[in-house]
Amino acid sequence: MATRTKEMTVSFRYPFSLKALREEQPAGRYLVVIDEEDIPNISFLAYRRTATMLHTPAVDVQGASQVFVVNYDELMQALAADEGR
Numbered sequence: 237m238a239t240r241t242k243e244m245t246v247s248f249r250y251p252f253s254l255k256a257l258r259e260e261q262p263a264g265r266y267l268v269v270i271d272e273e274d275i276p277n278i279s280f281l282a283y284r285r286t287a288t289m290l291h292t293p294a295v296d297v298q299g300a301s302q303v304f305v306v307n308y309d310e311l312m313q314a315l316a317a318d319e320g321r
Contacts, residue, residue, distance in 0.1 A: 237273050237274060237276060238273070238274040239271060239272065239273045239274070239286075240271075240272050240273075240283065241269060241270070241271050241272075242269070242270045242272065243267065243268070243269050243270075244267075244268050244270070245265050245266065245267055245268070245295060246265070246266050246268055246311070246315055247264070247265045247266075248261070248263050248264060248265075248266070248314075248315070248318050249263055249318055249319075249321070250263050250318055250321055251263055252314050252317075252318060253314075254290070254304075254306050254307070254310055254311060254314060255306075255307065255310060256290075256304045256305060256306045256307070257290075257292075257304055257306070261292060261293075261294070262293075262294065262297075263294075264293070264294025264295065264296060264297065265294055265295040265296060266290055266291060266292065266294055266295065267290075267291040267295055268288065268289065268290055268291070268311070269288075269289045269291070269303075270285055270287070270288050270289075270308070271285070271286045271287040271288075271289075272284060272285050272286060273286050285308055287305055288305065288306050288307070288308040288311060289303050289304065289305055289306070290303070290304050290306045290311065291303050292304065
C-alpha cells in the first residue's frame with residue numbers, strides 16, 4: 237500500500253478552536269500535514285485521507301511546537317467560518 241504526505245498552510249484571521257486543541261489558537265498561518273494511502277483494488281489511482289495534523293504555534297510564531305491530530309472536516313468548517321466573519 238502506497239502512502240503520501242501533503243503539506244499546506246492555512247490562514248485564520250480570527251482566533252479559532254477545534255475539538256482536538258487544548259485551547260483557543262490565535263489568528264495566524266498554520267502548517268497542516270495530511271497523510272493519505274492509496275485505495276487498493278480499483279482500476280485507477282486514488283487516495284484516502286488517513287490523518288490530518290495541525291502544527292502549533294502559528295508559522296510566524298516562535299516557541300515549543302506541538303502537533304495535534306484534527307478532524308479534516310472540522311478544520312475546513314473553521315476556515316469557512318473564519319472567512320465568513
